[in-house]
Amino acid sequence: MDRDLSEEDSVESLSFEAESPLAPPTELLERLPSYEWLLHGGGQQIFFPPSEALVRPPEPTSWSSFLEHRVPVVTEEVAREALLSFVNSKCCYGSAAADDLIIRELRRQTLCRYRLETFSESRISEWTFQPFTNHSVDGPQRGTSPRLWDIKVQVPPMFQEDTKKFQVPHSSLVKECHRCHGRGRYKCSGCHGSGTVRCLTCSGAKHKARQPRRCPMCSGSGRRRCSTCSGRGSKTCATCKGQRRLVHFLQLVVTWRNSLFEFVSDRQIHCPQELLGKAKGENLFRDENSAVYPIVDFPLREISLASQRGIAEHSASLASRARILQQRQTIELIPLTEVHYWYQGKTYVYYIYGTDHQVYVVDYPERYCCGCTIL
Numbered sequence: 001m002d003r004d005l006s007e008e009d010s011v012e013s014l015s016f017e018a019e020s021p022l023a024p025p026t027e028l029l030e031r032l033p034s035y036e037w038l039l040h041g042g043g044q045q046i047f048f049p050p051s052e053a054l055v056r057p058p059e060p061t062s063w064s065s066f067l068e069h070r071v072p073v074v075t076e077e078v079a080r081e082a083l084l085s086f087v088n089s090k091c092c093y094g095s096a097a098a099d100d101l102i103i104r105e106l107r108r109q110t111l112c113r114y115r116l117e118t119f120s121e122s123r124i125s126e127w128t129f130q131p132f133t134n135h136s137v138d139g140p141q142r143g144t145s146p147r148l149w150d151i152k153v154q155v156p157p158m159f160q161e162d163t164k165k166f167q168v169p170h171s172s173l174v175k176e177c178h179r180c181h182g183r184g185r186y187k188c189s190g191c192h193g194s195g196t197v198r199c200l201t202c203s204g205a206k207h208k209a210r211q212p213r214r215c216p217m218c219s220g221s222g223r224r225r226c227s228t229c230s231g232r233g234s235k236t237c238a239t240c241k242g243q244r245r246l247v248h249f250l251q252l253v254v255t256w257r258n259s260l261f262e263f264v265s266d267r268q269i270h271c272p273q274e275l276l277g278k279a280k281g282e283n284l285f286r287d288e289n290s291a292v293y294p295i296v297d298f299p300l301r302e303i304s305l306a307s308q309r310g311i312a313e314h315s316a317s318l319a320s321r322a323r324i325l326q327q328r329q330t331i332e333l334i335p336l337t338e339v340h341y342w343y344q345g346k347t348y349v350y351y352i353y354g355t356d357h358q359v360y361v362v363d364y365p366e367r368y369c370c371g372c373t374i375l
């Protein structure tokens with residue numbers, strides 16, 4: 001047995017098998033100083049700083065260009081071409097029907113899609129720890145910790161989601177490791193400190209059942225070296241990595257997120273909803289600022305109302321937990337065409353949506369299954 005007895009703590013002195021959770025026990029956290037004031041100041045909750053007062057007056061927008069805007073009309077020719085190229089891109093669709101079909105009706109509509117994106121930052125703090133390796137400790141003796149929102153951090157490019165963690169200055173404290181109680185090791189739970197376990201081959205009987213020969217796996221000893229601790233009887237504490245002490249500190253967690261509000265104007269054509277979210281549109285209006293104003297006088301009233309609703313929803317849902325850094329609202333035109341056609345005496349339907357003429361097929365007369373996933 002190659003048990004290493006040079007360890008300062010012999011296995012016998014490790015009276016427990018620490019299998020406690022990685023987080024410090026609550027009693028310990030209670031003994032750590034309260035950093036409540038980082039979040040609250042002078043009785044008044046200052047979870048995040050008030051955003052600068054908006055002084056930008058709503059800009060009068062001329063919508064005359066909207067009325068002049070034309071999205072190219074989908075003709076019969078275009079409708080057939082779009083279906084043909086869709087069919088050719090799928091292994092399960094034959095192209096004969098697309099070639100021979102008779103288009104009976106094209107129902108066209110141009111929809112308006114309103115989108116509001118809000119890029120926000122939220123901050124929380126949490127206690128964390130790492131093994132203490134005798135490096136200098138930035139504790140309260142070096143000064144008062146800044147408040148969460150006073151800590152300067154590098155903001156990622158706008159609308160790029162990210163999460164970053166920072167150590168709060170002057171918040172570090174060194175404590176004995178709570179998992180090994182400062183010993184750096186703890187008793188192995190696999191062998192309860194003995195370094196050996198019962199031989200599984202002979203079940204400790206020293207020879208195999210109905211065989212007089214000694215068990216070859218344990219050489220007749222009935223016990224084998226514990227594989228969990230390699231026969232040492234103890235294990236290096238995983239929490240402090242054997243360092244015996246931990247440095248606890250506050251960690252600032254900053255999260256940048258995008259929130260999306262989307263609205264598509266009322267449609268006369270009954271088409272699957274999912275097409276409209278991903279359809280490529282023609283940009284009509286784009287407004288980006290640290291905060292945007294609701295659109296008030298768009299010719300389609302439901303778009304103006306959606307803008308007001310979206311901005312109100314985002315500020316209500318983010319107000320108590322984040323700071324809005326940037327907002328972007330857009331209005332796009334989405335062309336949608338419902339194509340009714342005849343093929344071999346039956347009627348079928350497909351849709352062409354977006355400025356890039358994407359096709360959505362409800363049913364198609366010439367479809368074979370080759371085992372692929374039908375989209």
Ligand SMILES: [Zn+2]
Nearest residue numbers: 188191226229
């Ligand atoms: Zn062991």
Ligand SMILES: [Zn+2]
Nearest residue numbers: 199202215218
């Ligand atoms: Zn054995």
Ligand SMILES: [Zn+2]
Nearest residue numbers: 177180237240
């Ligand atoms: Zn430890």
